[in-house]
Amino acid sequence: MDWQTLQKGFESYLKLERSLSQNTIAAYKNDIRKLSGFMAENYAGINPKKTDHEMLMEFVHLTAKSGQEAVSQARMISGIKAFFKYLLMENLRNDDPAELLETPKIARKLPDTLSEIEITAIFDSIDLSTPEGTRNRAMLETLYSCGLRVSELTGLQVSNIRDKLGFIRVIGKGDKERLVPVGGQALKYIAQYRDQIRIHKKIDSKSRDILFLNKNGKGISRISVFNIVKKSALKAEITKNISPHTFRHSFATHLVEHGADLRAVQEMLGHESITTTEIYTHLDRNYLRENILTYHPRNLG
Structure with missing residues (x-):
């Protein structure tokens, strides 16, 4: 029962049982490879069945001393815990040496967001007289309207795209599906791009059902979307360091600011835990103050 053999079964477990994303699986596999390297160097001959809590603690402390950030440490510990849970499930161990490993506390960093005025400025900066501009407007409207990754x-x-129903079907992390409401403005620009621009393109056979295409008729890349966002923000004279994910953060923040139910926002974002969504309960202090002064009965009249 060596480390390398068990890693193959662990990968299958992460895919089939946990339905984790490819990026998370790759990160977990890399963490276990590092752990196995540490064990080979410091505890030669000790296989996963004999690894104990003190050995894991030593590995975690060594990693922390190397300067690894708290976020990376937390993910690494999650990977180790998942690995030993897998061994328990497979009856390869009857105890869990990783159960009491403590995850470092991570400061909850508030995500950067755009104001509603800044969102509008970015949209208005896009030149709709070009095919690329029509596509870009449709993409950014969709990002903001649906809070997509x-x-x-x-x-x-x-x-x-369910035009008549006002929903889109999204394939999220771990190939999990969800239906997300899509606004009228986003549907308008999606239809313009799809029915007036995309229909005339020579589309690559592998991208026939992909909505947003590059100039070669293939699905547009994540890097291209990132660059489009950067250029649009620059043209709108917005100096914030933004990315496509900023539209997702702004979508959630604006919903919460306008009174949306947190559970509904959780569903739309595709978060497994409500704790992840709760970060969007941060509200701009000026927004809160304005609302209190406007609506509090002791401030009326």
């Missing part, structure tokens, strides 16, 4: 945007399929 950039990978969900680039993977969005024509067949998953």
Whole structure:
């Protein structure tokens, strides 16, 4: 029962049982490779079945001393815990040496957001007289209207646009599906791009159902979307350091600011835990003050 052999089964477990994304699986596999390297160097001959809590603690402390950030440490510990849970499930161990590993506290960093005025400025900066401009407006409207991850945007399929119902079907992390409401403005620009621009393109056979295409008729890349966002922000004279994910953060923040139910926002974002969504309960202090002064009965009249 060596480390390398068990890693193959662990990968299958992460894919089939946990339905984790490819990026998370790759990160977890890399963490276990590092752990196995540490064990080979310091505890030669000790296999996963004999690894104990003190050995894991030593590995974690060594990693922390190397200067690894708290976020990376937390993910690494999650990977180790998942690995030993897998061994328990497979009856390869009857105890869990990783159960009591403590995850470092991570400061909850508030995501950068755009104001509603800044969102409008970016949209208005896009030149709709060009095919690329029409596509770009449709993409950014969709990002903001639906709070999509950039990978969900680039993977969005024509067949998953439900115009009449006002929904789009999204394939999120771990290939999990969800239906997300899409606003009238986004649908308007999606239709313009799809029916007036995309229809005339020579489309690569592998991208026939992909909605947003590059100039070669292939699905647009994440890097291209990132560059489009950067250029649009620059043209709108917005100096914030933004990315496609900023539109997702802004979508959630604006919903919460306008009174949307947090559970509904969680569903639309595709978060597994409500704790992840709760970060969007941060509200601009000026917004709160304005609302209190406007609506509090002791401030009326």
